[in-house]
Amino acid sequence: xxxxxxxxxxxxxxxxxxxxxxxxxxxxxxxxxxxxxxxxxxxxxxxxxxxxxxxxxxxxxxxxxxxxxxxxxxxxxxxxxxxxxxxxxxxxxxxxxxxxxxxxxxxxxxxxxxxxxxxxxxxxxxxxxxxxxxxxxxxx
Numbered sequence: 001x002x003x004x005x006x007x008x009x010x011x012x013x014x015x016x017x018x019x020x021x022x023x024x025x026x027x028x029x030x031x032x033x034x035x036x037x038x039x040x041x042x043x044x045x046x047x048x049x050x051x052x053x054x055x056x057x058x059x060x061x062x063x064x065x066x067x068x069x070x071x072x073x074x075x076x077x078x079x080x081x082x083x084x085x086x087x088x089x090x091x092x093x094x095x096x097x098x099x100x101x102x103x104x105x106x107x108x109x110x111x112x113x114x115x116x117x118x119x120x121x122x123x124x125x126x127x128x129x130x131x132x133x134x135x136x137x138x139x140x
Contacts, residue, residue: 006034013037017110021103029078029107038078038107045077045104054084064088073097078108 005014009031016036017029024040031037038045058064068089073081076099085093099105 006031009034017107019103019107021101023101024104027103027107036078036080038104045075051080051084054081055088058084058088064090067091068093071095075099076108077104 008014010033013030013032015028015030019027021027021040024043026041028039029036030039035051044050063085066089069091071085071093073095074097076082076097079097082095082097085095099108
């Protein structure tokens with residue numbers, strides 16, 4: 001995102017992307033106060049203040065001093081926790097992420113800049129039988 005849009009986001013949020021989801025209704029990605037935020041009508045999913053909370057939590061458990069090579073995220077959003085993990089840890093990490101909504105995964109693919117050179121992301125697809133199966137995204 002360019003410098004002027006990021007600066008403008010401190011005055012008035014900037015909508016980056018917007019898509020309709022059968023599972024979550026209207027999903028919008030905004031830049032607010034210099035941070036990306038994924039919002040639906042009922043929830044804020046990623047980045048923003050929630051990202052700050054994860055960063056504080058990871059600091060409190062001394063995550064950066066641990067030798068973590070793999071991780072599992074249940075609920076991927078647009079990748080804020082994956083991004084925080086890859087920048088907080090001293091060694092590369094393989095992240096398997098599960099996200100039920102393929103529209104959220106698509107938004108994450110377009111926005112994620114985690115710096116992780118070899119990520120593995122998975123999301124759940126509901127089959128006509130009502131059972132769920134996993135399917136790789138374009139990021140695998």
